[in-house]
Amino acid sequence: MSETLRTISPVDGSVYVERPLADAAAINTVLDRAQKAQKAWRNTPIGERQAVLRRAVTAFVAKKDEIAAEISWQMGRPISQAGGEVAGFEERATYMIDIAPDALGDYNPGEKAGFNRFIRREALGVVAIVAPWNFPYLTAVNGVIPALMAGNSVVLKHSHQTPVCAERFAEAFAEAGLPEGVFQYLHLSHADTEKLMGDRRVDFVNFTGSVGGGHAVQRAVAGKFIATGLELGGKDPAYIRSDVNLDHAVENVIDGAFFNTGQSCCGIERIYVHESRFDDFVEKAVALVSQYRLGSPIDASTNLGPMVRTSSADFVRNQIDDAVAAGAEALIDPATFAANAPGTPYLAPQVLINVDHSMRVMSEESFGPVVGIMKVASDEDAIRLMNDSEFGLTASIWTADEDAALRIGDRLETGTVFMNRADYLDPALAWVGVKNSGRGCTLSKIGYESVTRPKSFHLRTKI
Template sequence: MGRKLTCVSPIDGSVFAERDTQDKDTTLVRIAAMRAAQKAWADRPLQERVDLVMAGVAVVGAMNDQIVPELAQMMGRPVRYGGEFGGFEERAGHMAHIAQNSLADIQVGEDEKFRRYIKRVPHGVVFVVAPWNYPYMTAINTVAPALIAGNAVMLKHATQTLLVGERMTAAFHSAGVPEEVFQNAFLDHGTTSALISENAFDFINFTGSVGGGATMERAAAGTFTGVSTELGGKDPGYVMEDADLEAAVDTLIDGAMFNSGQCCCGIERIYVHESLYDQFVAKAVEIVKGYKLGNPLDPETTLGPMANVRFAQEVRAQISEAVEVGAVAHIEAFAKDDGGAYLTPQILTNVTHEMRVMRDESFGPVVGIMKVSSDAEAIALMNDSEFGLTASLWTADIDRAAAVGDQIETGTVFMNRADYLDPGLCWTGCKNTGRGGGLSVIGYHNLTRPKSYHLKKVTN
């Protein structure tokens, strides 16, 4: 028997769920069974796999009334927001819709002598390591296209959202996806690294911290197993002088504070043209002062606790360090701020890039706002980061946004929106945000390998 994985609820610090970890040998036996079942799964017609995956998605949707309060208990998101099923279904549905074209053979040419084409074939067993902040949506980004493409999938969730993998696999099995093809796993870090280093998997998708991604890559070194990573972020917003101010403030502050700031592509720093700066800050402060911090099971709560006390303490440390060297904090402590997981959201001004709050990932309800005088200054500041996931540009001029976007080191450029994942576009990053790409046709290409056919015809 391995050690226990324990999910501590941020609501009150109580133990919400526990599961025993699986040892390496037991997991290797399970993976061998998955590998054997994968071939028969891949031989099924594509449309049959699509239909079974989408049936599993529908079963997850039918569980939503149980899932929403369960997520509140595990990671603190208020029940008023209704969970993740909208995005979960949208992403899976898009990947189902484009599967036939994305996985079609690439025809190179045929004449009286040769037939030449490239097939997309599944890797085999795909290992998906999903994070706690959006545990259903981040998992389905890879689970749906991996299964549709003919892979078997082993899913490992973060301990903070321990029960999500059980929910997902049970739903898909009840819809007809074979148990051996889609498996949930409870693994500790050491066992996970040992399995990867022994080449147990054919492809790995990891969403999490930079340190976690580095551990995955080190474990895979020399195995030639593909590792796709989405890691840290410090996503910027830039408000130009011709922006719709009301829309910019509403969207960027929501992007910074929603889910207690615990979003992969959440806004962590904002640069505002000097002509709009004072108005922007005043409106941002007004919005944040109107939030209700409290128990996420209360429908009136708009901001729940952070998922773990140590996450909240890191945000507090970044804020206090910044204030000590001159930053201005605009929000007084909320009554429900307990010094633990319940954390007052914060707007900071008079910030600089010498402060950790403008450099390190915060992943919490805090955002620094800086005044800029030109596109060149904003571009330099946006690029002054080790991360590159998304950037949000606010202007009435689409050509200007495209030109600025061309100069930003990022994976996605938004104009007049933020904090959204479009499944028709590749979800990708650069620098320390990681490598690889999910969703879109590129997601299918990453979850399969090319196999070339050069067939010479027999002629008399």
């Protein structure tokens, strides 16, 4: 008898879906089918690939209301915000489809008499993608669409919290007429996921998840020579300079910290404020956070839903308690949020001051609705603190001085530098991380390099 995954909804603790986990025979069949289908798909003209994938995007977006509701029930995002993920999916997928001919075109290094020389991008083969629950479509689409456009076949393993998302991908591709076997999904145990990644038929692994999960991926593929793309989270900082537009910064930094209940790899988890603006920033930030409405994500008036599970909320509660015990001051009274309830995923947002980097809340990834705010005396002070982290996914600088943002950004150990915005992926720019935030690149023209290999042609035309 096969094992079963059960998705427990954070909305009310009910079992939202149950699915059988694939056994060894099913995994073997899927990989054989993927290998066979890829051989034909890679020879399909790129214009035909574009047409199929554009139809798939259209089919997916047509069901946006159903998909948004499923997101809310599976992982707890407010229904008022869940539809934005479908819009983001469409934006990223469309951009990567549109740029594919240029990104995958032959590169000519220059004329040389008597020779025809160029470099061609060639599909890797079978790409395994392991996707998380927090942005279940936006994380997966970064890998799925470029891999398919480049001529690979894809096997998607989605989180047990969001298994319906994998099925929605398959449904859209089937409606679009994608050849059978080019895209498939598997519901798998952790052990079988590692076996999938280590299988000789898998040529590349794209993983989004924890640092521990990233190490597990590296171990799983250690017996063969393939690359991996790893996005492993962050502890992303924001720096509020003295010349900031304060109202704009407060509105956007707080949104960057608490959107999706803080469950974003590139969400703001640390804020450094120039001492001349510290008191005003904190006052305005607390006033804004106090206006959040914590409750059932199915209620259209909610803008702060539950965390994905009680254990995740308890982790954040413990971080807050430890910080307060070490001298931090909590500025939000949880009792003012009626839905806040210990022992459940419903957790009131929290703003902490008098924090420092000896506290877990300023060093560990929180992945929840809490942010610490520190006072700094200078750009140098801010740079030192922003770089004092094992993570490096994004960092944001809030200033009226673009030159200052560039100077500071050049010195930050991060994959993306923002000025006056945060928690956003522009599909035209490379999405990368440094340090424990991972390795590899998705999105942009550069992202296609991860799912292809270069093949050089050196043709002597005159003898």
